Amino acid sequence: MNISLFKALGIIDCCVFKRLDADHYETLYAEHEWIDLLLPQARQEKSFTSPCDSPFLDDFLMQAEEFWEYADYGKIESGIWNEKINDQELKLNAYATMDNGDFYLIIDNVLDLFKQRQKTLQSARELLLSNDKIVAQQEYIHQRLDELLNQSTTLKNIQQPITEVIEKTEVGVAILSPNLQPISQNPALYSVFDTQLAQAETEPYQLILQLFEKQYPEFERVISTGSRWSGELFWLQPPGNGKWLKLAIYPVKTDFQQITHWVFIVNDISQVKHLLQNNEKLTHYDALTDIPNRQYFWMQLEQSVNNAMPFYLLYLDIKNFKRINEIHGHSRGDQIIQELVERIAPHISASDMLARIGGGEFAIIRQKTVTEQQCIDLGHILIETATQPFYLPNGTHCEIGLNIGAASFPRDADDAETLMKFADLAVFNAKKATKSSVQFYSQKLKDASQRIIELENALQNAITNHEFELFLQPMLDLTTGTILKAEALLRWNRLDTEKIGPDEFIPIAEQTGLIVPIGKWVISKACEMISTLNHRGQNCKLSVNLSPRQISDRHLLDFIRTSIKNNHIQPDQLELELTEGVLVDNYDKVQFLLTEVRKLGVSVSIDDFGTGYSSLSYLKKLPIDHIKIDRSFIQDLVNDENDKAIILAIIAMAHSLKLNVIAEGVETELQRNFLQLNHCNLAQGYLFSRPLPFAQFCDYLTTTANQTLIGQSALGPK
Amino acid sequence: MIQKKICLLGASGVGKTSLIKQFVEGIFSDKYLTSIGVKIDKKRVECQSDSVQLMLWDIEGIDRYCGFQPKYIRGAAAIIIVVDHTRSQSLIEGIEIFKLARDVSDVPAILAINKADLDSTWHWGEDELAELSHPFSHTFHTSAKSGANVELLFSTLAQKLLSEAEQ
Numbered sequence: 001m002n003i004s005l006f007k008a009l010g011i012i013d014c015c016v017f018k019r020l021d022a023d024h025y026e027t028l029y030a031e032h033e034w035i036d037l038l039l040p041q042a043r044q045e046k047s048f049t050s051p052c053d054s055p056f057l058d059d060f061l062m063q064a065e066e067f068w069e070y071a072d073y074g075k076i077e078s079g080i081w082n083e084k085i086n087d088q089e090l091k092l093n094a095y096a097t098m099d100n101g102d103f104y105l106i107i108d109n110v111l112d113l114f115k116q117r118q119k120t121l122q123s124a125r126e127l128l129l130s131n132d133k134i135v136a137q138q139e140y141i142h143q144r145l146d147e148l149l150n151q152s153t154t155l156k157n158i159q160q161p162i163t164e165v166i167e168k169t170e171v172g173v174a175i176l177s178p179n180l181q182p183i184s185q186n187p188a189l190y191s192v193f194d195t196q197l198a199q200a201e202t203e204p205y206q207l208i209l210q211l212f213e214k215q216y217p218e219f220e221r222v223i224s225t226g227s228r229w230s231g232e233l234f235w236l237q238p239p240g241n242g243k244w245l246k247l248a249i250y251p252v253k254t255d256f257q258q259i260t261h262w263v264f265i266v267n268d269i270s271q272v273k274h275l276l277q278n279n280e281k282l283t284h285y286d287a288l289t290d291i292p293n294r295q296y297f298w299m300q301l302e303q304s305v306n307n308a309m310p311f312y313l314l315y316l317d318i319k320n321f322k323r324i325n326e327i328h329g330h331s332r333g334d335q336i337i338q339e340l341v342e343r344i345a346p347h348i349s350a351s352d353m354l355a356r357i358g359g360g361e362f363a364i365i366r367q368k369t370v371t372e373q374q375c376i377d378l379g380h381i382l383i384e385t386a387t388q389p390f391y392l393p394n395g396t397h398c399e400i401g402l403n404i405g406a407a408s409f410p411r412d413a414d415d416a417e418t419l420m421k422f423a424d425l426a427v428f429n430a431k432k433a434t435k436s437s438v439q440f441y442s443q444k445l446k447d448a449s450q451r452i453i454e455l456e457n458a459l460q461n462a463i464t465n466h467e468f469e470l471f472l473q474p475m476l477d478l479t480t481g482t483i484l485k486a487e488a489l490l491r492w493n494r495l496d497t498e499k500i501g502p503d504e505f506i507p508i509a510e511q512t513g514l515i516v517p518i519g520k521w522v523i524s525k526a527c528e529m530i531s532t533l534n535h536r537g538q539n540c541k542l543s544v545n546l547s548p549r550q551i552s553d554r555h556l557l558d559f560i561r562t563s564i565k566n567n568h569i570q571p572d573q574l575e576l577e578l579t580e581g582v583l584v585d586n587y588d589k590v591q592f593l594l595t596e597v598r599k600l601g602v603s604v605s606i607d608d609f610g611t612g613y614s615s616l617s618y619l620k621k622l623p624i625d626h627i628k629i630d631r632s633f634i635q636d637l638v639n640d641e642n643d644k645a646i647i648l649a650i651i652a653m654a655h656s657l658k659l660n661v662i663a664e665g666v667e668t669e670l671q672r673n674f675l676q677l678n679h680c681n682l683a684q685g686y687l688f689s690r691p692l693p694f695a696q697f698c699d700y701l702t703t704t705a706n707q708t709l710i711g712q713s714a715l716g717p718k
Numbered sequence: 719m720i721q722k723k724i725c726l727l728g729a730s731g732v733g734k735t736s737l738i739k740q741f742v743e744g745i746f747s748d749k750y751l752t753s754i755g756v757k758i759d760k761k762r763v764e765c766q767s768d769s770v771q772l773m774l775w776d777i778e779g780i781d782r783y784c785g786f787q788p789k790y791i792r793g794a795a796a797i798i799i800v801v802d803h804t805r806s807q808s809l810i811e812g813i814e815i816f817k818l819a820r821d822v823s824d825v826p827a828i829l830a831i832n833k834a835d836l837d838s839t840w841h842w843g844e845d846e847l848a849e850l851s852h853p854f855s856h857t858f859h860t861s862a863k864s865g866a867n868v869e870l871l872f873s874t875l876a877q878k879l880l881s882e883a884e885q
Binding site: 063080084114118121122124125126128132133137139288395 | 723755773786787821
């Protein structure tokens, strides 16, 4: 280490020591007086032992000793620490390093760096705290109001408690009816708009709606689909300078997803904006990712429209980003966003623009003349990039999905607002798919979107209109041929005219949350059917499917208990079916639920086994009784050696874990023979029976029971 | 007298520095000044059988600007996770920090729910809070401003560490 260089430079505010042996150092460079406070002996003696009064330095030296002993190269750093000695404050940073077999300790006086860092972080953290506080206030008010508004549907009953919640809060709150008529607006909301209750020419809620509609193309979609939304509005009322407002919109819905109220929560964030605007970079760039923000993006989008050259707009939305934040915490969410941008950015050419336009939302303007196919290809590359696992510092990993919507200028729209609206609609449609996908705006998409909205509305009334029906598909013991149980499958006869397939309506029910009441109806109906079968002397277990949303419903367990009790059936006559995906995504909740249902006596099957995740550890850890081999393996088993091998492996593994195996989608004798020969326990499929309405299922049970009896008597006495 | 290292951890702005300042110097300032790096304060706590010198490591708030540093936990006899009950996010982050700390150390952990002088604006009910605070050996609702439960927090901790040392 060239100490003369330090001396020649003279400007470096540090001290350098060479380690002679444990706790014994030689002073190489210690020109600065501050070191006398920390290590008084360092400048008095050529070499010294390190007794010092700094617990932090002591702690670091212990780490340094380990480093010098075990590491081969490099350095370690203590991080900044504050030292107060004799009323003097030092801001220091220490390094332990090695060079050609010699070990060095460097202590750096970082006062300037400390001041600079504190100045930067002071305002950054003030912003962070203000933002956190606003979000917390909005969430809190929303939570309280949601509880109240859900308790009672009559206005009279809720007026008093609502007044208590919103009258004294500093946050502006408006409660509106489903058709956006005012029910309640608090004094703070009038203050936000510099007016008073009696004087308002235009009511605050009207101003909010006007600003939202004018400034955000999402307005129509948010209102028509009853979605949550949050964002910033700018309200200009000359001669004033205008105000920046943070608006959060929450629809309050019943279990059947009918909107009972809208809650609008407004905070004045002008001061936060003012802090941001002092720094031009912060005004146009997102602080977290350092890419253009929403404001800058809009400027560029309008500029691109003015240039009148064709371009594409891609709208990227991280799947379930809110859930990622809830599970892993916001700081992890931030890290994922940062890493995602690092992954995406290299795929964006210099002439294109990538911007962060919302929490988990990004937009890309593709300026160059490219084809739609090239945009789709880019979308797929981005999805593939995004879906690689994100490794978290705590050793776990997390996977995300990406929905991409796209619109073309001028083909789809010739103004920025409409273009954005169409890209938003396309991404909204892409969200409906379970997997990440790219959707281009088209008339067909618009029609499909309308169809979904129509089905959503119809689904809300399907239970009360008695439009659902449970079909039952038997599962047979492959050795004895007896029916041991049946799977309950939901059918929707819409208005008795149109039969909607489960493939179409289940995803909508899942997306909207309607799956929770529908799932309860299924459980309740299945228990009722078991009871009827018991009365008819036809004992048969029924299995019902559980969706991811149902798992998150904290009332599910109680509901299962009550349904069993009310129908006077035995818990072991009911079975729950879950897919592998549900297990992996909600492991903690699933573990709790399955343990509790096992205590009750209800059995559990894993559906579609083999199509999802490769992690099998859950099979050992969770209380599972059966696994159902997915129909895709059964379909080709006669011709496909790989499928045969997979089935044999599944059966062997399941049996070694003492689990029963059920084969789904059995349609031919050859399939049945193969499964029987290889000790698969049960089978289900068209070979035995299609899913049947309840009455026909009862008949089928009777017929099969008679046939079994005849078969047994034909064998004669043993 | 025994000496013990205690690390205060939490999101930024929850009041770690203020808690220590209240405990060590008995003063409080409403002005928020962000901490940079680490600052160590000492205070001797008299217990029934002996006294304990607490070395209080005030560690910069963990957020997007400053990550969790496992090296600071080394040698700690206990950790205090500080959260702010006016910001629900700080509890989520506090629990996350606790999990990270648990990966490197299994010393006793105390949850300090700070700013008790202000109205709570988080949505966790008592049951949920009880579940979240289950892995902590103690939970205190503190106010660095009024001093409520601050002395109790540190004296309980000192007594616990002393009892452990005596065993």
